[in-house]
Amino acid sequence: MTAIAPGTVPKSSRGSAARARMLRSLLPALSLALVLMAIAWLNPRAISYFGFNLMLNLAIPIALATIAQMFVIAGNELDLSIGTFVGFVGCVTATWLRDAPLIGVAVLLGSIGVYALLGALIHLRNLPSIVVTLGMSFVWQGLAILILPKPGGKAPDWLLAIMSFKPPYIPFPILAALLIAAIVHFGLMRTSYGVILRGSGGNAAALRRAGWSLLKTKIVLFALTGLFGVLSGMALIGITTSADANIGNGYTLLSIAGVILGGGEFVGGRVSPIGAVIGALTLALAASPLLTFMHIPPDWQVAANGAILIIVLAARVLISRRER
Amino acid sequence: MTSVRMLLEKPWLWSFVGAVLVWVATVAFTGGYGAGGMITAALSLAVFTVIVGVGQMFVITLGPGNVDLSLPANIGLASAVAMKVMGGSDSMIVVGLLAALACGAAIGAINYLLIWALRIPPIIATLSASFIIQSVDISYGRGLQIKPPPGFADFTNWQVLGIPVLAILTVVFTVAAALALQRMIYGRSVLAIGQNIRAAWLAGVNVGRIRFLTYTLCGALGGIDGALLAGYFRGANVDIGNEYLLASIAVVVIGGTSVAGGKANVPGVWGAGLFLVLLLTMLNTFGVSAGVRLVLTGLIIVGVITAAGGEKAVR
Numbered sequence: 161m162t163a164i165a166p167g168t169v170p171k172s173s174r175g176s177a178a179r180a181r182m183l184r185s186l187l188p189a190l191s192l193a194l195v196l197m198a199i200a201w202l203n204p205r206a207i208s209y210f211g212f213n214l215m216l217n218l219a220i221p222i223a224l225a226t227i228a229q230m231f232v233i234a235g236n237e238l239d240l241s242i243g244t245f246v247g248f249v250g251c252v253t254a255t256w257l258r259d260a261p262l263i264g265v266a267v268l269l270g271s272i273g274v275y276a277l278l279g280a281l282i283h284l285r286n287l288p289s290i291v292v293t294l295g296m297s298f299v300w301q302g303l304a305i306l307i308l309p310k311p312g313g314k315a316p317d318w319l320l321a322i323m324s325f326k327p328p329y330i331p332f333p334i335l336a337a338l339l340i341a342a343i344v345h346f347g348l349m350r351t352s353y354g355v356i357l358r359g360s361g362g363n364a365a366a367l368r369r370a371g372w373s374l375l376k377t378k379i380v381l382f383a384l385t386g387l388f389g390v391l392s393g394m395a396l397i398g399i400t401t402s403a404d405a406n407i408g409n410g411y412t413l414l415s416i417a418g419v420i421l422g423g424g425e426f427v428g429g430r431v432s433p434i435g436a437v438i439g440a441l442t443l444a445l446a447a448s449p450l451l452t453f454m455h456i457p458p459d460w461q462v463a464a465n466g467a468i469l470i471i472v473l474a475a476r477v478l479i480s481r482r483e484r
Numbered sequence: 485m486t487s488v489r490m491l492l493e494k495p496w497l498w499s500f501v502g503a504v505l506v507w508v509a510t511v512a513f514t515g516g517y518g519a520g521g522m523i524t525a526a527l528s529l530a531v532f533t534v535i536v537g538v539g540q541m542f543v544i545t546l547g548p549g550n551v552d553l554s555l556p557a558n559i560g561l562a563s564a565v566a567m568k569v570m571g572g573s574d575s576m577i578v579v580g581l582l583a584a585l586a587c588g589a590a591i592g593a594i595n596y597l598l599i600w601a602l603r604i605p606p607i608i609a610t611l612s613a614s615f616i617i618q619s620v621d622i623s624y625g626r627g628l629q630i631k632p633p634p635g636f637a638d639f640t641n642w643q644v645l646g647i648p649v650l651a652i653l654t655v656v657f658t659v660a661a662a663l664a665l666q667r668m669i670y671g672r673s674v675l676a677i678g679q680n681i682r683a684a685w686l687a688g689v690n691v692g693r694i695r696f697l698t699y700t701l702c703g704a705l706g707g708i709d710g711a712l713l714a715g716y717f718r719g720a721n722v723d724i725g726n727e728y729l730l731a732s733i734a735v736v737v738i739g740g741t742s743v744a745g746g747k748a749n750v751p752g753v754w755g756a757g758l759f760l761v762l763l764l765t766m767l768n769t770f771g772v773s774a775g776v777r778l779v780l781t782g783l784i785i786v787g788v789i790t791a792a793g794g795e796k797a798v799r
Contacts, residue, residue, distance in 0.1 A: 238607075285790055288743035290551075294730055295785030302778025309775070413553075413611055426549055426605050459623040466615025473604045473612075 202453035216333035219444040224392035226418035226440040237289035241297035246408030248300040249393025254313025254403035275386025283378040304405035311404035323398030344433035361429025499755030510766040527651040530757035537735040539702035547745035554614035559725025562710030564625035567720040574635035588707015596699035640715035662750035678745030
């Protein structure tokens with residue numbers, strides 16, 4: 161509505177507009193740096209190999225869930241079931257994947273297949289993804305309860321070994337975050353099919369006319385969401401060592417917030433894998449370590465989370481205004 | 485003409501057909517036992533979903549991306565506010581209801597303020613707001629053990645000939661909401677904004693004011709719902725509204741309102757509300773476990789939406 165044709169921008173403001181655009185893409189990193197500086201100021205000892213390992217403990221599953229959410233958002237859809245799906249995967253990981261690895265792997269691959277089918281269904285019947293995934297969130301939760309009625313189970317040993325890996329100098333969560341960001345960034349931003357995938361969110365009509373199958377892009381995007389959801393659930397169980405049917409419930413909203421915090425947008429295929437990972441790290445850090453160091457009472461920690469989201473988004477608006 | 489077509493709209497009928505089918509299946513299972521009681525129970529529980537469902541419907545009708553995720557937190561806080569203001573005394577019932585209404589409306593107004601001032605998607609704005617409201621509720625309602633005034637608790641459970649009075653009042657309210665949607669400038673403006681916000685703006689609709697009113701209305705309905713829930717379940721609770729996030733969105737969509745906006749359906753909210761409550765009753769009657777109940781609920785929601793199908797995009 162407020163968009164102005166590029167030609168109408170006066171020449172003199174082009175430079176500052178470009179600067180603002182760069183500032184905008186740096187904003188996720190800036191907010192992460194801000195949170196880190198706040199932590200360093202409040203508790204310098206936290207900025208250490210050991211401190212990061214502790215503080216970013218849960219950052220890997222959050223980052224993977226955020227990447228999962230980012231794929232559907234790239235196709236202008238939303239997955240409200242990712243949280244309960246992560247919980248379902250967690251329950252499978254802590255039971256079948258340990259006791260009967262073949263069945264476990266088959267179930268997990270099958271659940272990725274379900275995601276692909278959902279993508280096909282949503283495209284063919286032109287369904288609102290919000291409602292379909294809302295329904296699926298009940299299904300995953302129900303399945304998780306059926307698999308693991310009471311909290312328990314145990315993570316497979318190889319998974320525990322991977323998640324407690326201690327590389328020299330760089331804490332494992334940071335290394336993993338870099339790796340995830342790099343792989344997804346290459347796949348989605350640097351390959352030609354990645355461009356097609358993002359294009360299905362940006363201008364679906366144009367892609368269709370150019371001869372690309374929108375059915376296929378939707379299936380691929382949803383399957384990728386399923387894949388990263390599986391990885392997130394497995395990583396989570398590798399850290400917590402045992403599962404609970406409700407373990408992932410918070411991830412739905414966390415993952416959406418992470419994508420938006422990382423500079424993604426709900427429509428138009430405008431997403432950023434690196435931003436999403438940074439957004440997830442910011443949320444993971446802001447969630448408890450920062451608030452604990454600030455001596456914010458537990459009652460108000462949720463509120464502080466909301467406030468951080470609002471502040472970052474407000475900063476983005478200020479920058480975007482200059483962009484125009 | 486439009487209203488006749490809306491009346492014959494398929495999804496609208498489907499939700500009622502579904503509700504009746506589920507009811508018949510349950511009654512057949514019990515051999516006719518408790519058929520009437522089931523309707524009474526379904527009506528009194530569906531009321532709470534319908535009230536927030538109507539609010540959510542107006543918000544969703546504003547167009548893609550418009551949704552109020554702060555309803556559960558809103559309901560929780562309003563239930564605590566209502567119980568505290570009423571303080572267990574019958575003379576304060578009206579004041580308490582007004583306080584809950586004002587609390588909800590304020591939350592709705594703040595939601596829109598965030599959307600407008602920060603120009604962020606409503607999903608994120610209402611989500612951030614809900615985090616803050618939740619904290620306020622936790623700290624305000626901690627250890628709140630106030631029972632609702634006896635008069636208020638009786639009122640929320642009052643039945644005439646097996647029909648809950650609250651359900652009758654809600655029917656009156658939904659008729660009013662349907663009239664507001666189809667016959668009043670406010671409702672027509674909401675529909676116009678949902679169909680094409682730019683066209684509505686060019687046609688002279690005060691887009692900002694209508695959106696502000698809609699979010700405030702939805703918040704206010706969440707507030708009143710919280711007070712009524714606290715009366716019905718005899719006490720306020722931080723988690724009292726938790727199930728109404730998914731339920732409010734589900735009834736809107738199953739009821740035939742377009743998620744893309746611009747097309748709303750009030751009767752469908754009732755049909756879908758009854759359908760969801762009866763479905764739960766049916767699965768409980770069949771004696772299935774919690775896990776199976778969840779799986780079936782989810783599959784039925786997906787099935788209903790697949791059968792109803794989405795509409796082709798206008799543009």
